[in-house]
């Protein structure tokens with residue numbers, strides 16, 4: 049079944065086929081949104097991490113500079129002290145008393161562990177500490193100065209690897225200046241020793257945080273001093289350390305070390321010292337450096353997670369809502385399809401009306417029933433195509449159905465419409481009211497059933513019940529009914545009325561000789577002739593068989609009745625043509641007058657019947673009254689009962 053959309057149907061909701069792409073677009077938008085959120089979040093985290101690393105590197109680089117300066121000052125101080133001691137020794141020789149320097153504060157215990165003058169053979173000749181019988185000929189600080197060519201350009205402090213002091217018995221870093229006589233011969237060294245920890249005391253000034261690293265390393269690859277938190281050390285090999293390796297290609301630099309030293313990732317800054325073959329290294333624990341950005345990172349991740357969850361929830365709810373809307377649209381579409389199928393393919397006419405009765409929409413059946421097209425119907429009200437005589441009734445019916453309490457209104461009514469071609473259309477019409485949200489009537493739906501055929505059948509049955517099917521004349525029932533009405537009328541106006549009974553003479557012979565069909569034909573022709581003899585207000589009825597009854601509605605005088613009877617006898621005495629056969633018959637007629645022969649219908653019928661039999665007895669083909677003088681009760685015919693039952697034409 050094809051459910052085509054009629055042009056006059058109400059507009060439908062949006063097509064559901066557009067919805068799936070919309071859901072897809074929402075899903076894609078959500079995915080893009082999530083991608084964007086996380087891309088921005090991760091980019092932000094990466095940027096902040098990069099910035100934190102850059103800031104840490106810059107901070108560490110500054111710390112490395114400060115550390116270098118502190119070491120530089122320490123070395124310069126040591127160099128100045130050594131240079132001064134050398135000058136004093138070379139000028140004053142054996143009179144130089146270094147122990148007094150300490151007591152006088154020329155050198156400070158806190159700064160230097162020991163200062164000694166060592167001769168060309170490596171023996172201590174002067175020292176701020178006892179004993180003096182110690183030889184340094186095998187020490188690096190001695191050998192390094194002894195083996196270089198005396199040259200003022202190389203008159204630099206040699207910073208030795210940490211050693212265990214032979215005088216102090218403490219680990220220390222000896223730093224030496226060479227001494228040369230005027231003739232260029234090596235005269236020994238001045239050695240100043242410093243506690244390795246002095247170099248890394250910088251840690252106290254700089255807040256390196258947990259895992260912070262300070263390191264002073266010789267370019268020979270030996271660590272002069274290293275401090276990690278409170279752990280100090282020295283003498284380690286630095287060749288494998290990344291910062292030592294990087295120094296080979298850059299004087300200074302910063303980078304992130306992944307924990308090559310002790311497994312702790314650090315931001316490392318290193319610098320090669322000016323004037324001294326040393327490098328300083330500052331490291332801060334990567335974890336503590338990035339702690340603030342890590343905290344923000346967690347915040348960003350939570351925020352992104354929350355926004356993502358919210359976005360996904362919103363998307364799910366939106367898609368759910370769309371899904372429901374789609375389901376509703378589909379349900380609406382199904383409903384509309386059902387409506388269209390019901391409306392346009394219904395076997396009954398359906399018409400939508402405004403509450404005023406204006407035709408808004410009509411289905412094909414209704415249009416076919418009335419013969420109008422939709423445009424013509426829209427120009428009319430339902431009353432204008434109805435029976436003009438019953439417009440008021442139709443309006444009242446509609447008003448009742450529209451009223452709040454329509455319980456007393458019949459659910460349907462039978463009425464007539466006038467088709468466009470003028471024919472009358474009988475319908476059974478039911479009205480339903482559609483209300484708006486406020487409960488006011490918005491539309492009226494009329495379901496219209498064509499009952500014209502039923503009405504015609506009813507009319508035919510009704511006619512058949514009161515008429516003789518062979519002749520079309522009123523039957524016995526209608527004869528009685530008419531007679532009753534006529535008597536009532538005559539009683540009111542105090543006039544005369546008459547009833548005649550008529551029985552054909554010799555009819556049986558026609559049947560017997562010419563056949564039953566000829567008999568039927570003869571009965572029909574008799575009926576026509578009888579009707580022609582009567583006035584419009586009179587009634588001719590077939591009582592049964594070959595008996596007929598006549599009611600004369602108004603009779604001026606007794607003779608009028610006899611005249612009618614004579615007219616009937618004359619009419620029936622004329623020959624009848626039954627096919628090619630000419631037939632002659634006659635009739636016996638009896639009569640009774642109201643009120644002269646009786647007051648009631650039964651008494652009049654009995655008198656007329658008796659008259660008819662009297663006519664038969666007196667030779668047929670005549671009219672007879674019953675004896676007017678005798679009472680009606682005594683003149684009943686012995687062989688003929690008064691006919692009162694239903695007609696039996698057969």
Ligand SMILES: Nc1nc2c(ncn2[C@@H]2O[C@H](COP(=O)(O)OP(=O)(O)OP(=O)(O)O)[C@@H](O)[C@H]2O)c(=O)[nH]1
Nearest residue numbers: 552553554555556557559564567568593594697698
């Ligand atoms: N063809 C035909 N015959 C009918 C019909 N109704 C009754 N008859 C016949 O009509 C006849 C009536 O009988 P009668 O009145 O005695 O016949 P008749 O020859 O007129 O006799 P009289 O009245 O004494 O003159 C019967 O033979 C019935 O069978 C009918 O509808 N059609």
